[in-house]
Amino acid sequence: MPQSDTLSQKSTKHKRTASGKLSTTGETELNVLRSHLNSDFDEGVLPVSIKFKLNSLFAQIEREFELLYVQNLNLQDKVETLLEKLDRESIINEKYVEINDIESVSNINKNLSKQKVLVSNPSAAKLKTTNKLKVQTSKIVSSFKTSLVNCFKVRSFAGHRDGVWDIAVRPGQPVLGSASADRTVRLWSTQTGKCLLQYSGHSGSVNSVRFLPNKDLVLSASGDKSVHIWQAVINWECLNNDNDSDLDESKELDESSITLRTPVKELLGHSNVVIAADWLSDGEQVITASWDRVANLFDVETGTILQSLTGHDEELTFCASHPTQRLAVTCSKDTTFRLWDFRESIHSVCVFQGHTDTVTSAIFPAAGSGDQDRLVSGADDRTVKVWELRNMRSPLATIRTDSPVNRLSISPCTGLVAIPHDNRQVRLFDLSGQRLGRLPRNNRQGHHRIVTATTWSDDTGLYTCGFDRIILSWSVVQNKKQDGGE
Missing domain, CATH: 2.130.10.10 (YVTN repeat-like/Quinoprotein amine dehydrogenase)
Structure with missing residues (x-):
């Protein structure tokens, strides 16, 4: 959602997902800071040195999260590219199979004509073969339908x-x-x-x-x-x-x-x-x-x-x-x-x-x-x-x-x-x-x-x-x- 400040705040939006852990150094410093806060500062007032360390840690967290987010984007790009390539290959395979079907129908028609098989209605047989070819061709066309x-x-x-x-x-x-x-x-x-x-x-x-x-x-x-x-x-x-x-x-x-x-x-x-x-x-x-x-x-x-x-x-x-x-x-x-x-x-x-x-x-x-x-x-x-x-x-x-x-x-x-x-x-x-x-x-x-x-x-x-x-x-x-x- 749009919010009251810059895009860096948006980086914590629940929609974004990323994997990875912060460095152990950052975790150690956080534990040290927490122990100092519990023992020395009961009034809730932080000295400048502690504030500086906190700001540094938050900046480190933000940088690491942004790096993870960029890595996720790059990974998603690769996945999308592979999916598009897979779609293209499936279409090509479908075209190859259907063309073979057409060739087989054509070969059958040639063999029948060579053997001079008697058909009671030659024109009807020719029409059936033509219809088969039309059906197969339409399948190829439909498999290559583009965006509307x-x-x-x-x-x-x-x-x-x-x-x-x-x-x-x-x-x-x-x-x-x-x-x-x-x-x-x-x-x-x-x-x-x-x-x-x-x-x-x-x-x-x-x-x-x-x-x-x-x-x-x-x-x-x-x-x-x-x-x-x-x-x-x-x-x-x-x-x-x-x-x-x-x-x-x-x-x-x-x-x-x-x-x-x-x-x-x-x-x-x-x-x-x-x-x-x-x-x-x-x-x-x-x-x-x-x-x-x-x-x-x-x-x-x-x-x-x-x-x-x-x-x-x-x-x-x-x-x-x-x-x-x-x-x-x-x-x-x-x-x-x-x-x-x-x-x-x-x-x-x-x-x-x-x-x-x-x-x-x-x-x-x-x-x-x-x-x-x-x-x-x-x-x-x-x-x-x-x-x-x-x-x-x-x-x-x-x-x-x-x-x-x-x-x-x-x-x-x-x-x-x-x-x-x-x-x-x-x-x-x-x-x-x-x-x-x-x-x-x-x-x-x-x-x-x-x-x-x-x-x-x-x-x-x-x-x-x-x-x-x-x-x-x-x-x-x-x-x-x-x-x-x-």
Whole structure:
């Protein structure tokens, strides 16, 4: 989960697993320190020398854990490479077997013709042989069916100094926003990859970012327990020029962008990390989600809390609003997510209990998609579920994956669901639960750390972000023939 400080804190997240032991030297020093503390310091005040040793030990632990984590990543890369090679070999073997089958059928046909076997209906025999060949050929074609989508990387956005927790696209403009553990929000040109504006008003990790449609306002939630509303003043000259500049030089990005430090409005009231925030459909109110187990509904103009939404048993992890109706959803570590209805003066709530682990996100399809009566949720139980708003008892579809799910997104035009995983994969499904493919990771095209979030710009534009401090843009195009051309 995004949290109140840097990515190094995230390294202790329960999702990560690594094997190995700390050095015996470190254990010995810890025992010595413990004995000193028990015998000499009853008041709980540590001298400078002990503090220094503790800091050194903690730094050593962090370095060794990071080394183990990198080793795990490299090992996983090797496993994935071997699995891909195994898949290719199995396909080749299948093709070889089926070609032999075709040759045997052809040889039988030749032998029959040489021996001049009498057949009551020669044309029927020829038709049967042809059908056999067609069946065998179709097997070969089916064994080589490709992904139902074509994906390739378009651009990378570099400049953040720590992990990127969230991303959002500004409606109607070529602008991308990113929220990072480095305590900043950056606005990027999707056309050039250049940083247009940097917001540095938060004193903690920035955990989410959202644009207000049709207005130059941005909403950001932070580990400093606050939510900021600020003006997105875009440097359009920077956007239109220097298309061919070197995008990998972060100094150049910083020099060409504007830095903003003061919000238009600061929303206060939470007692712990604010993990997410979103605009309600009318833009006059904001919903926030916090680790204090409360979601607040704020009035944008006054900055006051209109309602405090309670009921979750553990920390909240996400919140999102419906694109056209006064509905919102909140997710929690208590394995549930809740649908809040503000269309009446007294709000109502529905509880969805379909997951067995932390629910990391739940979102509505975009306006005009035709699926606005649906809701899609993802969780650490490695599943994604598609729900109907009128039926919260059982999901319409369940997608099972091999890794915990982070902040997913739905294409506003095609309804494709982009699912980011802890194992650095991004998989693509439709709302019926059919798997369409995944983003490529060969030749180091993809992320090399946990993928935290995805977002769509249009039917073909997909953006992903992760702990590797970068954002990647992708082109995702559905193949026209999804049935093998049959």
